[in-house]
Amino acid sequence: MRELAGKVAVITGGGSGIGRGMAHAFADSGMRVAIGDIEPAAGESVRAEIEGKGGDCTAERLDVVDREAVQRFADAVFERFGAVHVLCNNAGVVTFDLMDEITDADWRWVIGVNLEGVVNGLQAFLPRMKAQEGEKHVVNTASIAGIGPHEGIAPYVATKYAVVGISETLRAERPHHGIGCSVLCPGNVQTQIVASGRNRQDTVGGPDHRVHPDVQSQIAQGMDPMEVGRIVRQAVLDDDLYIFTHPETREIFDARFAAIRAAYDKADARAGDA
Numbered sequence: 001m002r003e004l005a006g007k008v009a010v011i012t013g014g015g016s017g018i019g020r021g022m023a024h025a026f027a028d029s030g031m032r033v034a035i036g037d038i039e040p041a042a043g044e045s046v047r048a049e050i051e052g053k054g055g056d057c058t059a060e061r062l063d064v065v066d067r068e069a070v071q072r073f074a075d076a077v078f079e080r081f082g083a084v085h086v087l088c089n090n091a092g093v094v095t096f097d098l099m100d101e102i103t104d105a106d107w108r109w110v111i112g113v114n115l116e117g118v119v120n121g122l123q124a125f126l127p128r129m130k131a132q133e134g135e136k137h138v139v140n141t142a143s144i145a146g147i148g149p150h151e152g153i154a155p156y157v158a159t160k161y162a163v164v165g166i167s168e169t170l171r172a173e174r175p176h177h178g179i180g181c182s183v184l185c186p187g188n189v190q191t192q193i194v195a196s197g198r199n200r201q202d203t204v205g206g207p208d209h210r211v212h213p214d215v216q217s218q219i220a221q222g223m224d225p226m227e228v229g230r231i232v233r234q235a236v237l238d239d240d241l242y243i244f245t246h247p248e249t250r251e252i253f254d255a256r257f258a259a260i261r262a263a264y265d266k267a268d269a270r271a272g273d274a
């Protein structure tokens, strides 16, 4: 995308952390911003911050798991702004348990928000974005946990791999719909992600206020989410598919792909022996 000023960005989970960072970065470039967040007060406070510096921003309560609510959110955004140029499917949650301890409700919650939430966003926005003239772009927030395995967060890893796959496919399909796509794969960022149980819906067990001091201290040393927002903005301008914010996470990619390459070498050797 060559020019952002005057265009429209939609950000789910825009009330906190990385979504807030993206909302500010896009607003600072003159974009109009629509936030959908399950925490109305959080979305509202980011709206007030952006309007306080002269930006144009709306914020609505939105649960990305609720497909009809996402459709209504899209209707409201198109009604208010007339177009959507950058769609950021960013809302996400995490649980911390080993595989044998994860409950049905844990799986359903994380799959619901991190995967179905992205699908709902794509279904609600893509057809109208496709019909629109000019450049348009999707940013899906995955994680470095979408690039390689991470112990203790299997549902999160599963959904983030899925988001990487969806994003790569959307990008490959661009000749058919003209919509660009980036997938954001950060390492640790200073946000409220470790306390994401605060927003757990009653249908999947209700709020979970367990604390996780070890992860919390790692996240507390993470990157400033405002910096992540600026990196995402530049990646949209540069039309990058993968957005890596933490160079040191390369070793996670290298380890996974070295193992895959070794398995192919073994397959080649087997085929050679046959």
Ligand SMILES: NC(=O)c1ccc[n+]([C@@H]2O[C@H](COP(=O)([O-])OP(=O)(O)OC[C@H]3O[C@@H](n4cnc5c(N)ncnc54)[C@H](O)[C@@H]3O)[C@@H](O)[C@H]2O)c1
Pocket: 012, 013, 014, 015, 016, 017, 018, 019, 036, 037, 038, 039, 042, 062, 063, 064, 065, 090, 091, 092, 093, 113, 141, 142, 143, 144, 185, 186, 187, 188, 189, 190, 191, 192, 193, 194, 195, 196, 199, 219, 222
């Ligand atoms: N913080 C990190 O270290 C990190 C690293 C990699 C990826 N991520 C990803 O970044 C994204 C943003 O998370 P964050 O770290 O900024 O956390 P955060 O908790 O600070 O922000 C997440 C926002 O999403 C909202 N949200 C939660 N459930 C929702 C739902 N059902 N519908 C709508 N909104 C909902 C929350 O209210 C919150 O405002 C997530 O997808 C997360 O997986 C975070």
